[in-house]
Amino acid sequence: MSAHAEEHFAGSNKLFISIWIWLLVLTGIEVFLAYKPMPIHYMLTILMGLSIIKAALIVAYFVHLKVERLSLVLTVVPMLVTCICLFFVFFPDSFRSSGLRYKFKEQPPVPAESPENP
Numbered sequence: 001m002s003a004h005a006e007e008h009f010a011g012s013n014k015l016f017i018s019i020w021i022w023l024l025v026l027t028g029i030e031v032f033l034a035y036k037p038m039p040i041h042y043m044l045t046i047l048m049g050l051s052i053i054k055a056a057l058i059v060a061y062f063v064h065l066k067v068e069r070l071s072l073v074l075t076v077v078p079m080l081v082t083c084i085c086l087f088f089v090f091f092p093d094s095f096r097s098s099g100l101r102y103k104f105k106e107q108p109p110v111p112a113e114s115p116e117n118p
Contacts, residue, residue, distance in 0.1 A: 011061065019061045026054050 030050055033043065059075075060066040 011064075016061065019057055023054055023057060026050050 030047055033046060059072070066072075
């Protein structure tokens with residue numbers, strides 16, 4: 001019988017510090033963009049993209065799923081399918097609920113003018 005050594009990805013301090021610095025830089029970019037006037041669609045697209053990149057870095061290096069491909073797939077795919085299903089279930093409801101706001105059917109009463117005192 002041959003001994004089978006199991007490899008374990010330990011990483012180095014230099015690697016983890018560089019990942020941490022990248023996370024700080026991406027967070028700084030997100031904060032900087034929050035103060036820039038731009039259309040909301042661009043802002044949300046950029047912020048979501050940066051958040052996905054940050055989540056991928058965290059999961060790959062700090063949760064050590066970079067070397068465990070099967071665990072990564074079994075973790076991300078069901079979560080992604082669940083989020084997409086929830087999006088399709090609840091997003092149309094937001095349009096319906098926007099029409100449920102109370103609307104005045106008549107004009108509010110106008111205050112009567114007070115007679116002028118001579």
